[in-house]
Amino acid sequence: MGSTVLYVSVSVDGYAAAPGDDLSRIHRWLEDTAPPDEDDVAVELIERFRNAGAVIFGRRTWDAGQEPWGDDDVFSSPVFVMTHEQRPPEVKNGTVFTFVSGEPAAALALAQEAAGGGEVIIMGSPNTAQQFLRDKLVDELLLHIVPVLLGGGIPLFDGLPAPAELRLLSSRRAREVTAVNFAVLSDALH
Secondary structure, eight states: OOOEEEEEEEETTSEEEBGGGBOTTTTGGGSTTSOOOTTOHHHHHHHHHHTOSEEEEEHHHHHHHHHHHTTOOOOSSOEEEEOSSOOOOEEETTEEEEEEOSOHHHHHHHHHHHHTTSOEEEESOHHHHHHHHHTTOOSEEEEEEESOOOSSSEESSTTOSSOOOEEEEEEEEOSSOEEEEEEEOOTTTO
């Protein structure tokens, strides 16, 4: 079975979104207008995302993504959307979005089955990330650290139940983003 990877952009001071849910600075590294990354860190991050066996995110990410994703084929694997609302699956741009209510473990089981041994990426919503971390369902953190101090917004690691030991797997730096990959070691989270 593949790893479960928390895949998220975050400011140096730990915010996944600026005040007012503004993602423009946090996601600037993804834009075509960003300065080129000489060492292709952004390309590698996007490639890992594209190679995932399945993706999980929350309803907030689903709602926020509708306009920017538009008619683009953003996802190359099945997506599971954590929500309290019961709704049928939806196909958009060739991707099946399955809406899952209930505990994170249930969404992860569905995603792992769909991934067929590939990685499951948890992305987007800090609330969803926190739920998976609290339930000890994350094997790796792949943080896209953006060189900015936001000073406020939505914290990524708010309300974790206990300290968690991590082991650095890799770190790659570019002008707009530093990719830092950790294995989760602590029994507190795994």
